[in-house]
Amino acid sequence: MYLSVDCIVFKVFCLLIFKMPIFAGHRTKCIWFLIPFSSFGQSLFLLDSRKRLKGVLMDVLWLTEEDVSAHLTMDDAISAVEKAFLDHGRGQTQMPPKSYLYFSKPEGDLRTMPAFLEGQDLAGVKIVNVHPKNPEIGLPTVMALLVLNSPKTGAPIAVMGATFLTSMRTGAAGAVAARYLARPESKVVGLVGAGVQARTQLLGLSRIFEIERVIVADRSIESAKAFAEYAKTFLDCEYQTTAGAKDACDCDILVTTTPARAPVVVKEWVKPGTHINAIGADAKGKQELESALTGSAVVVVDDMAQAVHSGEVNVPISQGVLRPEEIYAQIGEILVGKKPGRTGGANGIGGEEVTIFDSTGLGIQDVATGTVVYRRAMDAGKGIHLGFL
């Protein structure tokens, strides 16, 4: 449908130009003049040949990973995720449990995450895989696709590559959690794990805190060094690299982003008053922090059901070291004021307490962040408009 409307508009434009007195008797010039305005000309001149037209019935916007990267800033992601957590805290979200399909040749899974933010009237479904052997054939382990739907009509309005978006909304969640749970004067960030997730975690924290020093720990010291080099492009501060997770614990905010199935951080390494963003654990049996650490800290989760099932707390709970009712809050409850965050005083979490944010990743984060991208891309005239009906 888009193409035919576009075509008619262009034809009318052509006819008007052909009739202009300035071109009378100069047909050739006329054609040369028209070419740059056509999609032919746009591809010929390497201009952006993507198309856009607002208000077409059942038009779906396609955004590639590249489009998404170009229209998503961490500040936007933080703001979107914070609003999503607020809605969650107010009970104004719908988020059925993630559905899993399990593959065996090769091993992998596909997760489907529908979500509806009632207050903001945003809905959609993220479909994301985890195929650990993909890198062997040159593909990413994780690839995500986000479909946004209109709650008013149910129609799909956008489909976008959501791998980068997933990483950004996870970084944003860590930043939002740290804003409410870390000591405000936090200056030193410790990272255990120096992969893609660590990048967006640090980027998120850098938008909230005045970071003076970052300690990057990775089993591969080369990875740690490469991370530090990359991180300097967005955060100018002192970097220390190490192969030992213990060294990274000498910090105010600790971020763990490993795929560990056995603890990589033990309780005695962690200083009083530290805030920990535990990002890595995303499936039953996964754990990054020693159970004794989780059992003794103030634990905040993103979503109780998901965290108990597959978050950092799943192992301590299965071991009986932590009871679900001992979990302090869902982050949304702190944002809406149902539970106090870290105030350093008598009302909230004390300055000496260790806090842990257990991030499992919520569909509402994806839908909220994806909607920002969709709006920015629409405003910029980016993406491909596809006919649907």
Add this chain to the structure above:
Amino acid sequence: MYLSVDCIVFKVFCLLIFKMPIFAGHRTKCIWFLIPFSSFGQSLFLLDSRKRLKGVLMDVLWLTEEDVSAHLTMDDAISAVEKAFLDHGRGQTQMPPKSYLYFSKPEGDLRTMPAFLEGQDLAGVKIVNVHPKNPEIGLPTVMALLVLNSPKTGAPIAVMGATFLTSMRTGAAGAVAARYLARPESKVVGLVGAGVQARTQLLGLSRIFEIERVIVADRSIESAKAFAEYAKTFLDCEYQTTAGAKDACDCDILVTTTPARAPVVVKEWVKPGTHINAIGADAKGKQELESALTGSAVVVVDDMAQAVHSGEVNVPISQGVLRPEEIYAQIGEILVGKKPGRTGGANGIGGEEVTIFDSTGLGIQDVATGTVVYRRAMDAGKGIHLGFL
């Protein structure tokens, strides 16, 4: 990625043409010659400007409803759905329960249906809405989008409009069920409800049986007549139209496709040996057949969990008229031979028994049928290839 390759190919093509001796000194002619080959020309001349390029990393094929309609025959759908039911009967499918998001302004819902056919190595997710008030603003009540994913890599490989496909795979399910449950010599089909679903139900049956007469019943006799007129385009036989559901029961195969919440067919109307495809009920509280009819018939469901929750059997079960263990089989069990179908003899369902197929619609039907469409469209060079990574 696709666009830039396309652009380079077109530029090389232009350069070659410009160098051809025949055009020496005829620049203007040269441009006119080139235009039809450009996307500018294609839209100007209303040619199909859809693009395609095989072998691009992470290329996702976009198919509109129109593309899907053009590449899906009922025979293909029947074959795909039959294979899907076979896999289901062998226990080689994964189909987590449908997830629902519920909207209230206006009322509607969004259903997410992931499915994996292990034997055929096909996976995907259908996202489908039901917004009863959509027709007031000129939109369909139901709109579906199907995402196909590679089980090997998890990557999305196609996204397609799946509203027509949903109707076709439902018609195919009715046809497959009737093949195993109706008397082979069935000649008269009764339809209660004359909407879009009835069309594909009749189309499906017409591929399996030698139909001599169709009795179309709809509360609106005009709808029944319009249906008969339309049906004549694909099935040449005698048509009888009526406003009374009772009249339609004078048949060998009865198909109910209404959105009824109270029974529209009562037990005493139904003749011995009739097979009934109960298509309409798709949510808790919905029912088309009198509970006494369902309670006394041989009931076959597509999927036990879905049917008990939201199929035709949900109301009789909640009333205690039917116990889940009284359900004769899942259709897949009959296809693989675990349970006999209607043989008219001592081993299977007798010739005088009434059979009911309770169709709730399975994600495996969508994925199997969508894959056929994807392959046909790829072979025909149709659809838009979109860069993903």
